[in-house]
Amino acid sequence: MKAQFLKGIRFADLTWAGAGPFSTKIFADFGADVIKVESASRADPVRLGGPFRDGIPGLNRSGYFASRNTGKRSVALNLKSDEGRAVVHDLIRTADVVSNNFGPGAMDRLGLGYEEVRRIRPDVIYLSMPMYGEDGPLKNLLGVGMTISAVTGLMSLTGYHDGPPLGPGTHFPDHAANPYHAAFAVLAALRHRRRTGRGMKIDLAQVESTINCVGPAVLEQAITGQEPARVGNRSLEHAPHNVFRCQGEDRWCAVTVLNDAQWESLARVIGATELAADPGLATAAGRLARVDEVEAAVARWTAERDAETVMETLQAQGIPAGVVHDPRSLMERDPQLRHRGYWQRLDHPELKEATYTSPPFRLDGERVALSRPPLIGEHTDAVLSDILGYDAARIAALRAAGTIEV
Amino acid sequence: MPNATERPYDGLRVIDLTHRLSAYATRLFADLGAEVIRVEPPRGRGDRGSPALPGLGGDVCFSFLNANKKSVGLDLAGETGREVLADLVASAQVVVLEGEEAALLPLVLSVPGARVVTMVSHFGLDGPYAGYLGSDLVTQSLGGITWMSGEPGAPPLRIAGGQAGFVASLYAATATALALYDVEVNGGGPHLIDISAQEAIAHSLQNALQVWDLEGRISMRGGEGTRDATEQVLACKDGHVFLASPLGMPLSWKALVDWMAEEGHPGGERLKAPDWMDRRKRTTRALRDEFRTLFESFAADKTKAEMRAEALKRRLIMAPVSGIADLPADPQLVFRRYFSELPHPAAGRSLRMPGAPYRLSEPVWKLDRPAPLPGEHNGELSGRVTPRAAAG
Numbered sequence: 166m167k168a169q170f171l172k173g174i175r176f177a178d179l180t181w182a183g184a185g186p187f188s189t190k191i192f193a194d195f196g197a198d199v200i201k202v203e204s205a206s207r208a209d210p211v212r213l214g215g216p217f218r219d220g221i222p223g224l225n226r227s228g229y230f231a232s233r234n235t236g237k238r239s240v241a242l243n244l245k246s247d248e249g250r251a252v253v254h255d256l257i258r259t260a261d262v263v264s265n266n267f268g269p270g271a272m273d274r275l276g277l278g279y280e281e282v283r284r285i286r287p288d289v290i291y292l293s294m295p296m297y298g299e300d301g302p303l304k305n306l307l308g309v310g311m312t313i314s315a316v317t318g319l320m321s322l323t324g325y326h327d328g329p330p331l332g333p334g335t336h337f338p339d340h341a342a343n344p345y346h347a348a349f350a351v352l353a354a355l356r357h358r359r360r361t362g363r364g365m366k367i368d369l370a371q372v373e374s375t376i377n378c379v380g381p382a383v384l385e386q387a388i389t390g391q392e393p394a395r396v397g398n399r400s401l402e403h404a405p406h407n408v409f410r411c412q413g414e415d416r417w418c419a420v421t422v423l424n425d426a427q428w429e430s431l432a433r434v435i436g437a438t439e440l441a442a443d444p445g446l447a448t449a450a451g452r453l454a455r456v457d458e459v460e461a462a463v464a465r466w467t468a469e470r471d472a473e474t475v476m477e478t479l480q481a482q483g484i485p486a487g488v489v490h491d492p493r494s495l496m497e498r499d500p501q502l503r504h505r506g507y508w509q510r511l512d513h514p515e516l517k518e519a520t521y522t523s524p525p526f527r528l529d530g531e532r533v534a535l536s537r538p539p540l541i542g543e544h545t546d547a548v549l550s551d552i553l554g555y556d557a558a559r560i561a562a563l564r565a566a567g568t569i570e571v
Numbered sequence: 572m573p574n575a576t577e578r579p580y581d582g583l584r585v586i587d588l589t590h591r592l593s594a595y596a597t598r599l600f601a602d603l604g605a606e607v608i609r610v611e612p613p614r615g616r617g618d619r620g621s622p623a624l625p626g627l628g629g630d631v632c633f634s635f636l637n638a639n640k641k642s643v644g645l646d647l648a649g650e651t652g653r654e655v656l657a658d659l660v661a662s663a664q665v666v667v668l669e670g671e672e673a674a675l676l677p678l679v680l681s682v683p684g685a686r687v688v689t690m691v692s693h694f695g696l697d698g699p700y701a702g703y704l705g706s707d708l709v710t711q712s713l714g715g716i717t718w719m720s721g722e723p724g725a726p727p728l729r730i731a732g733g734q735a736g737f738v739a740s741l742y743a744a745t746a747t748a749l750a751l752y753d754v755e756v757n758g759g760g761p762h763l764i765d766i767s768a769q770e771a772i773a774h775s776l777q778n779a780l781q782v783w784d785l786e787g788r789i790s791m792r793g794g795e796g797t798r799d800a801t802e803q804v805l806a807c808k809d810g811h812v813f814l815a816s817p818l819g820m821p822l823s824w825k826a827l828v829d830w831m832a833e834e835g836h837p838g839g840e841r842l843k844a845p846d847w848m849d850r851r852k853r854t855t856r857a858l859r860d861e862f863r864t865l866f867e868s869f870a871a872d873k874t875k876a877e878m879r880a881e882a883l884k885r886r887l888i889m890a891p892v893s894g895i896a897d898l899p900a901d902p903q904l905v906f907r908r909y910f911s912e913l914p915h916p917a918a919g920r921s922l923r924m925p926g927a928p929y930r931l932s933e934p935v936w937k938l939d940r941p942a943p944l945p946g947e948h949n950g951e952l953s954g955r956v957t958p959r960a961a962a963g
Contacts, residue, residue: 168749170749170750170752170753170756170757170759171749171752183777191745191749195749214778214819215778215782215786216778216781216782216784216785216786216788217785217786218785219785219786220785220786228778228781228782228784228785229777229778229781231781232778232780232781279932297903298903298907298930300906300907301902301903301906301907302902302903302906303879303883303901303902303903304903305883306879306882306883306890306903307823307882307886307887307888308888308890309815309888311802311813311815312813312815312888312889312890314813315804315812315813315890315891315892315893316890316891316893316901317893317898318893318894318895318897318898319730319731319732320804320813320892321892321893321894321895322731322732322895323720323728323729323730323731323732324728324731325721325722325725325728328722329804329806329811330804330811330892331720331721331722331728331804332720332804332813332892333716333719333720333730334719334720334721334728334792334793334794335716335719335720335775335776335777335779336777337716337730337734337775339777340774340775340776340777341734341737341738341741341771341774341775342737342741345741345742345744345745346741346928346929347929348745349599349741349744349745349748350928350929350931352745352748352749352752353579353580353603353748353935354579354931355752356579356580356748356751356752356755357577357578357579357933357935359755359756360577360579360581361577363933365931365932365933365935366931366932367929367930367931367932368929368930368931368932369928369929369930370907370930372903372904373904373907373909373925373926373927373928373929373930374928374929376898376909376925377595377737377925377928378732378734378737379731379732379895379925380635380636380924380925381631381632381634381635381636381732381733382631382731382732382895383635383895383898383910383923383924383925384623384631384634384635384922384923384924385623385631385895386895386896387922387923388623388624388631388922391896392894392895392896393895395731396731397728397729398708398717398726398728398729400708406706406708407708407726408708408712408717408726408727410726417712417717417726417727418712419706419708419709419711419712419713419717421706421708421709423704423706480702480703480704483704484704485703485704485705485706485709486709487703487705487708487709487710487712487713488712488713489712489717489718489727490712490713490714490715490718491715491718491789492715492718492776492779492780492782492783492789492790493783493789495714495715495773495780496780496783496784499713500698500699500700501694501695501698501699501700501713501769502769502770502773504697504698504699505695505697505698505767505770507770507773516785519781519784519785520780520784522770522773522774522780523770524742524746524774525742525766525767525770525771525773525774526742526743526746526764526765526766526767526770526771527695527696527764527765528746528750528762528763528764528765529762529763530763530765
């Protein structure tokens with residue numbers, strides 16, 4: 166289904182890179198007119214970063230960009246020129262939401278700070294997503310997703326039980342915590358505006374948003390006074406609980422016993438008759454005390470089977486188990502995602518037909534159908550003429566002056 | 572005349588039948604004014620765990636995820652309890668269900684009205700895994716994110732802190748708010764949202780799926796072959812820092828090399844050699860290892876705080892790896908008064924809670940009360956729901 170819930174809502178979207186555009190994508194997927202205001206001379210770094218169709222770089226060939234910008238329209242302007250800013254001001258007059266994820270002060274320097282925008286559009290919903298917030302002694306600390314993991318404790322908590330902090334292998338806060346906190350806040354602000362007539366500014370400091378996703382650890386430390394343990398794939402409450410090597414090259418299956426009955430089943434399935442009969446292992450506390458021995462028994466059994474067989478055999482006995490998917494096995498072999506129609510194929514002039522992930526839910530039994538991401542500047546003329554009412558001569562003059570970049 | 576104290580989700584009632592995968596979703600609504608009512612057995616639902624403190628009503632996960640909510644205790648095995656639940660649903664605009672509570676879905680859907688019903692599960696309502704059991708580790712693994720972390724040569728590693736639940740909850744909250752928009756603005760609905768935590772995790776893999784789809788490469792944990800030599804967790808005098816100074820961030824790279832040169836460290840010369848100008852070479856194990864040795868010898872006499880001060884001054888992308896215990900003293904978080912102390916009368920103390928995930932220019936985000944004790948709000952049922960519930 167094409168979801169049109171948000172028809173009539175418009176974004177002047179100045180976000181770029183990863184977290185910002187992911188926040189506004191869901192609005193475009195649900196029918197809002199999300200107009201990406203970008204620059205060709207100072208292009209979105211994600212347009213410049215790979216992967217590219219067939220490995221050949223190009224502003225319109227990045228799969229990373231494509232995955233963050235489905236359904237949006239693109240206007241390419243030189244924002245540093247007065248004329249470019251005037252066009253953006255005209256656009257903002259028609260926009261419900263103005264969004265950006267630049268560092269502190271950058272929007273002010275562009276003449277697009279909150280107070281200035283509010284003069285143009287008094288009930289605007291204004292989303293900012295700086296790393297550490299817009300004020301304070303560290304506001305200018307530069308960062309990427311992994312620095313956010315570092316300063317929030319997420320990096321310190323993530324590591325093997327007997328090793329140093331490693332952190333997520335991706336810029337994890339950019340891909341869930343921050344974009345979807347932001348999207349939720351914008352939706353709340355839209356409801357608030359409906360009820361009160363007032364807009365608001367959303368200052369989403371990405372560090373503050375991400376700390377909520379380690380909230381239980383914050384509470385634990387406050388209560389115990391101790392740094393929460395780094396447990397890796399293990400658990401402080403359950404055993405065995407880990408990923409186990411299976412047949413094949415770098416293949417693994419997660420096995421997590423969450424109660425004593427599951428342990429009884431597991432011990433029986435893996436043929437560990439002595440362990441099954443050992444009263445010392447009948448409780449989680451007993452198994453945790455001998456966790457190396459228990460895990461070794463599971464590992465001996467999984468090593469002789471492929472990961473899918475391990476998962477299917479254990480799940481059939483009511484034991485939570487799951488293959489450790491790599492990107493290829495996830496896309497090509499996972500029967501669940503295939504069954505649920507998770508993957509969508511979209512055509513695009515330069516990316517050609519490529520695979521996209523659906524919003525991760527079904528709505529009334531259906532998938533929300535995506536529209537392809539925009540070429541850079543693809544909609545400049547349409548937006549300037551249809552929304553802003555500029556005539557052809559004015560658009561031509563802006564293009565001749567370099568204000569319109571594509 | 573607008574009411575200055577009005578909050579975005581004032582007037583919204585949410586029936587909360589959540590566990591660990593979805594409890595944060597309803598918390599987000601509660602923080603912005605919704606009345607979120609946990610309906611649970613009289614002695615509490617299993618997601619409470621063992622109290623972390625006497626009087627707390629649950630473990631630290633429960634206490635964080637259920638702040639600002641109410642609790643009504645009902646025996647849902649009995650006819651009366653189910654009737655009261657139906658009445659509560661009739662009075663609500665949103666219902667969120669998870670786990671064993673999925674068995675209540677037919678009852679919830681039988682109540683007339685254009686509302687949003689959100690089901691959250693590990694794998695979704697149908698398909699070959701619909702009967703499978705999930706857990707944080709199993710679901711992170713089947714979603715593809717466990718693969719992305721850890722060291723080469725060692726097992727794949729999940730992300731800490733129950734992230735399957737946070738990711739699923741953030742999508743559940745956003746999808747629920749979108750569907751509610753349709754009900755309230757367009758007169759649409761009722762809507763049933765079927766959230767799969769596996770799909771939510773698979774939606775959070777950075778660009779790894781596109782790397783496979785478009786270029787036929789598989790991203791490997793540990794960053795070998797993909798991540799620049801500088802993009803590592805590196806030891807300093809009193810802990811670790813995370814650094815990012817790849818050639819693609821030329822100012823950060825120059826700042827680092829200049830700093831080493833200023834201090835007369837051999838890195839200042841070595842990092843100017845031609846092999847350090849080669850992006851691909853910089854992702855190899857050899858250069859990653861060499862960089863670690865160089866940097867850690869440079870940083871051995873510098874504390875995390877000193878490193879951060881230099882990063883600010885030199886515009887270097889580098890930050891301390893903070894422990895959870897370091898957070899309350901983080902100068903930025905102190906300046907912004909981020910943490911709050913939430914009084915918990917039953918536990919006889921206050922609890923340090925993370926502040927709002929977003930600062931709103933209107934004072935509408937509030938932490939009003941700690942997670943409820945089982946049935947703490949039963950008294951509010953009378954007269955608030957329907958005559959039948961009051962009589963029951």
